[in-house]
Amino acid sequence: MLQAIHHIAVICSDYERSKQFYTEILGLEIIREVYRLERKSYKLDLALNGQYVIELFSFPDPPPRSSQPEANGLRHLAFAVSDIDKAVAHLKTHDVITEPVRIDPHTEKRFTFFTDPDGLPLELYEQ
Incomplete structure (x- = not known):
């Protein structure tokens, strides 16, 4: 049934800061960047070594999530x-x-x- 992991979705609080982190620091490649006006949200598709791996989203005022390991x-x-x-x-x-x-x-x-x-x-x- 399952073949592979397709992607991981990440919601960020500061889109430009996270975009810079994932692309310039971690080195992921931008596949496409879309601004969805109706949701006031960016969607950034990122690849690692040519493979689509992360969707980076921005939303207005996303609630915090506990992220301790x-x-x-x-x-x-x-x-x-x-x-x-x-x-x-x-x-x-x-x-x-x-x-x-x-x-x-x-x-x-x-x-x-x-x-x-x-x-x-x-x-x-x-x-």
Whole structure:
């Protein structure tokens, strides 16, 4: 029945700040950007290595959502990286704070967490 994950939808509180974070800092590519006048909302379709992965939405005054990693619901969004030290160093040049790198005791792979401009938990996982 299911074939793959098609995309992840993210609602942001400051569209320009989040657009800059996901495109300029994380390096996602813009597929299309649409302003939906009837909803007073932007919809930004983003790709990673040519694959459509994130829809970034803006809405007027979206309510806050608990985003602590142990809250009920989606825990975090993880991105695969080949060199976690290089990825962390890149984030630090943009003043993005990451947690200390840890090692997954089951896979022995290295990973770390950080947040987007709205506090959405994001993870880097070394492949």
